[in-house]
Amino acid sequence: MINVTKFIYEPGEHEAEKASNSYLMSLIALIAGLPLPIINLLATLIFYLGNRKGTYFVRWHCTQALLSQLSVLFINSYGFWWTVSIIFTSQSVTNNYIAYIIAAIIFNLTEFIATIYTAIQTRKGIHVEWWFYGSLSNLICKSES
Amino acid sequence: MKKIFTQGIIIIVLFFSTWFVLRQVNWMTFFKIHKVANKTEEKLGELFWDIFEKSEKENINPFVASSIDSIVTKICSENDINKQTIKVHLFDKDEINAFALPNGHLLIYSGLVLASDNQEELSGVICHEIAHIQLNHVMKKLIKEVGLSVLISMTTGQGGTEIIKETAKLLSSSAFDRSLEKEADIKAIEYLINAKINPEPFANFLYKLSQNEHEAMKYLSWTNTHPASKERAEYIIEYSKNKKTKYEPILSMDTWGKLKEKLKE
Numbered sequence: 508m509i510n511v512t513k514f515i516y517e518p519g520e521h522e523a524e525k526a527s528n529s530y531l532m533s534l535i536a537l538i539a540g541l542p543l544p545i546i547n548l549l550a551t552l553i554f555y556l557g558n559r560k561g562t563y564f565v566r567w568h569c570t571q572a573l574l575s576q577l578s579v580l581f582i583n584s585y586g587f588w589w590t591v592s593i594i595f596t597s598q599s600v601t602n603n604y605i606a607y608i609i610a611a612i613i614f615n616l617t618e619f620i621a622t623i624y625t626a627i628q629t630r631k632g633i634h635v636e637w638w639f640y641g642s643l644s645n646l647i648c649k650s651e652s
Numbered sequence: 653m654k655k656i657f658t659q660g661i662i663i664i665v666l667f668f669s670t671w672f673v674l675r676q677v678n679w680m681t682f683f684k685i686h687k688v689a690n691k692t693e694e695k696l697g698e699l700f701w702d703i704f705e706k707s708e709k710e711n712i713n714p715f716v717a718s719s720i721d722s723i724v725t726k727i728c729s730e731n732d733i734n735k736q737t738i739k740v741h742l743f744d745k746d747e748i749n750a751f752a753l754p755n756g757h758l759l760i761y762s763g764l765v766l767a768s769d770n771q772e773e774l775s776g777v778i779c780h781e782i783a784h785i786q787l788n789h790v791m792k793k794l795i796k797e798v799g800l801s802v803l804i805s806m807t808t809g810q811g812g813t814e815i816i817k818e819t820a821k822l823l824s825s826s827a828f829d830r831s832l833e834k835e836a837d838i839k840a841i842e843y844l845i846n847a848k849i850n851p852e853p854f855a856n857f858l859y860k861l862s863q864n865e866h867e868a869m870k871y872l873s874w875t876n877t878h879p880a881s882k883e884r885a886e887y888i889i890e891y892s893k894n895k896k897t898k899y900e901p902i903l904s905m906d907t908w909g910k911l912k913e914k915l916k917e
Contacts, residue, residue, distance in 0.1 A: 578663065596796070600685055606674035614667060639659035646656060 509621060510641060513648060514634035518564040525561060526568035529554050530626035533572055534593050537619065545584070548576045563650050568629055571637060571644040573623070586611045616627040692743045693791055695807035699753025703820045704743070704759060711762060711915070714790050719911045720760065721901055723775055726902045727782060730847040738782060744915075748861075751824050754782045754791060759824070762915045766856065770902060771908050774843060776854020783839035789832045790823070797822060837884055841892050850899040856887040 529551065536550030556570040577579070586608055591629050625635045636642075680686060711717070720742055728735040737756045743866040752758055758781050768774040784790060794803055798819055806816055827833060844851040858881040903911070 580665065594800070599792075600680075602677075602679050603675060605679035605683070606677070607671055609679075610667060610671040610675050613670060637664055639656065642656045642659065648654070 508640065509624065510636045511628070512634055512636050514564060514567075518562075518629040518634075520632070521642050522562050522564045523556065523630055525565045527626045527630035528564070529548070529558070529572040530622050531630065533555075534619070534622055534626070545580065548573075548580050550574050563648075564634070567648045568625075568646055570648045571625075571640050574640045574643055574647075575618060575637065579615055582614055584609050616644055683804060683910060686868065686873070689791075692804060692807050693754045696803060697753055697757055699806060699816055700753045701755075701757050701867055702822045703817060704741075704753075704824075706793050708743045708745060710745050713764060713914055716911060719907055720765075723771065724758075724782075725904050727775065727779055727843055727847045727849075733782065733841050735882065738785065749824065750781050750826040752781045752790050753820075753823055754794065756785050757787065761877075765860075767917055771903050772844075772850050772853035773857040775849045775902070776840060776851060777848070777851075779840035779843040779854075780836050781845075782843065784832075787835060787839060789828050789836060792826050792832070794819065794823075795899065813914060814877060833884070834887070837888060841888060845892065845897055847902075848897060848900050849902070851888060852894075853890040855885040855892075856912060858882070858888070859885040 532554045533547045533551045536547035551569075551573045555573045558565050558569045560629060561569070589604060589607065593604065621637065625637070628635045636644075675879070702715050720740055724738060725735055727733070728738060738758055739756055740760065742760050742762060742765075744901055746763040748763045748767045750760045750764050758778070760778070764777060768777075773834050798815075802815065806819075828836070840854070843853045844854065861881055867891045901908075
């Protein structure tokens, strides 16, 4: 699922730090705003907007961090509103609901682990491309040269 | 581009198949959810029952108890309802009211029996309340009105007696959602027909009470809390129209007359 490839140029120390921060941003926001699924997306979005003018390596990793948040956003929002409807309306806890929440936890956990791993690797200047999100970032984020 | 698209689809499929596979496991038993819910309901039933038992006078006349019991037993046995789960209590009170408490307690006021012109009318109201119990409306209503956290704190003894009293009042004097009422009405007709009791008098009873003509109108509570009785009477008639069943009374005319007399005393 995770591919370590050579980036088109060797990123500098400063770039590696910034790129790694984009992943850390989503992790911190995830811990802070756990019940509200939108918070980590907003945090990565702000970081992305702030680094739009950054170097290619930084921009690329900000894009990947942002995109990876999108899919869990959908999963978590659905789970979040489902939970709200159980607490506040006459809906009750069903087998279906518990299965959904467990599936959501598995996906979030996978994403969480992958994010930590990528943050560490990018800090060392190693370029890590995720399955699907990496290719998507390649498509969106183009080198200026 | 095509590769990205396929990868995206795979991720979506992966999520849904994980969900699907996880659905095969019976999580409700795994986490003992029903057990916890039943325990809470049992505890709440006891709490509320205590309040009514202390504040009101229960009719313990054996003739009255056995007559009401015959009706309930007949309804339960014809509808595969475990009679043990329904605990019927009759109170001496002029109010025309009957209501359900958690854990299958069914409370009937003598005013309701006296206001019924025949046993079918009374059976209709009893069926309606049994339907609320069977469809788990009581707990649904409580969770919606007071919230699960308050309910659980009551069962652990942290809820004040005032809150418990207020909640008990809520159960005896306010209606369920319109949709839940309709669901209970329709279920009640099903119960009545299965028990070979004519559902039409039940509709008439509602209609009669909505007409404001009844002598006991000043005590009216069951229909005050159950809105639009006229509309309900209409759909009950509509629903029971095409059922061709031979109806037979549960109590003899004699017993029914004697029951009312005993309650008037």
